[in-house]
Amino acid sequence: MRNPLSPIVRLARHLRLQAAEADLAYMEARGPAAIAQQRAHVNRLRAAVQAPPLLPISTEAIRRRIERNAKQVLL
Numbered sequence: 263m264r265n266p267l268s269p270i271v272r273l274a275r276h277l278r279l280q281a282a283e284a285d286l287a288y289m290e291a292r293g294p295a296a297i298a299q300q301r302a303h304v305n306r307l308r309a310a311v312q313a314p315p316l317l318p319i320s321t322e323a324i325r326r327r328i329e330r331n332a333k334q335v336l337l
């Protein structure tokens with residue numbers, strides 16, 4: 263005997279997957295622009311207190327730093 267809720271559960275799983283994929287696509291597309299905006303904001307604040315601007319960091323360096331921090335937490 264089949265569970266009558268099975269199709270509803272499958273549909274809910276597919277909808278959650280679609281929502282997660284859409285969120286991921288948005289974050290991946292928005293990430294570089296958001297980082298650039300935040301960097302510009304920090305540099306404006308640093309200029310207001312006469313501190314030198316931050317040096318640009320490549321996205322690869324950011325990725326490596328995040329991975330290194332995650333590994334330190336896990337190990």
